Amino acid sequence: MSEKHTARERLLWTIGILVVLLYALIPVAWIASLSFKTPEEVGDKKFFSGFSFENYDVVFSDDTFIAALINSIGIASIATLISIVLAAMAAYATSRLDFTGKTLILSGALAVAMFPPISIVGSLFEMWRSLGIYDTWIGLIIPYMTFTLPLAIYTLSAFFREIPWELEQAAQVDGATPFQAFRKIIVPLAAPGVFTASILVFIFAWNDFIFANTLTSTDAARTVPAALAFFTGASQFEQPIGAISAASVVVTVPIIIMVLIFQRRIVAGLTAGAVKG
């Protein structure tokens, strides 16, 4: 990087950046633009036109959407919490301890990561109905938690392997209690990894459509992606484009904020899990 870059290289790089930015932002800008259009402007086929909050008023006064938003936040958060706790225990074991069966567990997790959800939605649909957890929060939390375990285990293991664990002993030699050593030394060192894995798991649960679609039927547990797919206007055949766009923007904003703040960690987590694992 010390070499001087020519004007031509800088120009090419600038063009590269612009192309990538355009690539990533066009659909997002488009759905945002649609959400700000009034019903009269929706059909004008212009990328940008008008600026009204009418659609947002519609979605935020819609009970179905509010329920779905609460379901999405609650289900994704609880699933993330459980997944991370279970994965942290497993990742600690696989990265720090030596035991037979480690490879088996890691390859099992990899197999789950490649598992096609459609292959079990029929079984889960039938099982959940007989267990009475069809169309409940727990009915979605269970598959989300499980399907995110591999991602969480691999990401956390990659981070845990980098932690200088002997600092814990060093602190104890210096007079810290085991709990103090854990809280003051290990927790701060492990926190970035745990945090990164949590973001990835949350994004997965927040984005899921197939389980949300097949294992729910009412506002009781339907999350936003499923609610969006079944969102209809006054008549069943009229797609409320503006309202769907506004609802889409509402669920996209938190993701964009997370991506902007934690981009470096997300990249580290994604690649650590895939490459080192």
Next chain:
Amino acid sequence: MEAATTKAPTAAPPKKKRMTDRAKAERKLAWLLCAPAVIAMLIVTGYPIAYAFYLSLQKFDLRFPDEKEFVGLANYGDVLTSTTWWNDLLTTVIITVVSVSVELVLGMLIALVMHRAIFGRGPVRAAILIPYGIVTVVAAFAWRYAFDPTSGFVFGLPLVPDDWQPLTTKEGSLFVIILAEIWKTTPFMALLLLAGLALVPDELHEAAKVDGASTVQRFFRITIPLMKPAILVALLFRTLDAFRIFDNIFIIQPGGALGTESVSILGYNILINRVNLGLGSAVSILIFVCVILIAVLFVKGLGTSTAQQRGET
């Protein structure tokens, strides 16, 4: 890290006699720590897939639950002799092959751009993470409305013929579905490839440069061979992911209309809409078998390529 390696040998010898006890205790702790995750994964994937296999051997339609009976492999016969299954499989393979190939090329370009970053690496990284993070259903709506004849900005663009209506034909719909798929998942591919690029030592490039190799030669003779494992891993993940395509089709062409039905959509239609759990489970198991076949092929390829690399160096 260095402290750990220097410290370990001094700590180990005195405890050698109790090593077996320690090892046992360690193994017990390890299994205890792993147990909850392992049990969860077994309950939610192992048991249901076994149950799906059991269901696939039954005649079991929730509309006529009393007619449930064991029919052996009859459901598989029904699926494998239907043109729907083979058409849907073909559609799925087309979507998978086209989107993954385009993603590989685009992803590699983005990875190279990011690898050679002169400035502005942060904005580029943040930008490509947006497609990765965005809800697939939301992105699918964005693309569908972009090509919707009543609202789409695409039709307001110059050079786009007014009578072009992609969402009313099979080919056009597949084009939009594949576009949505590529847009959403290229960043993931790019990030995996970028991580692979970082593993290619600069010295090799310098040496080849001295020997008079051109940029293109260095890319195909040095970068690509050294990145082969990373490329295969990225391809494996994305191929399996694309093969399961569901969300994009569900939104862009509801129900898999106009011949855009993928195998996952077919499974969904039979299982959830027609509540025919027997026949639907047979489709589920067949999809599962396809996924295993794809994974085995890739893992074999990965095995030989890493073995080759070890043999050469």
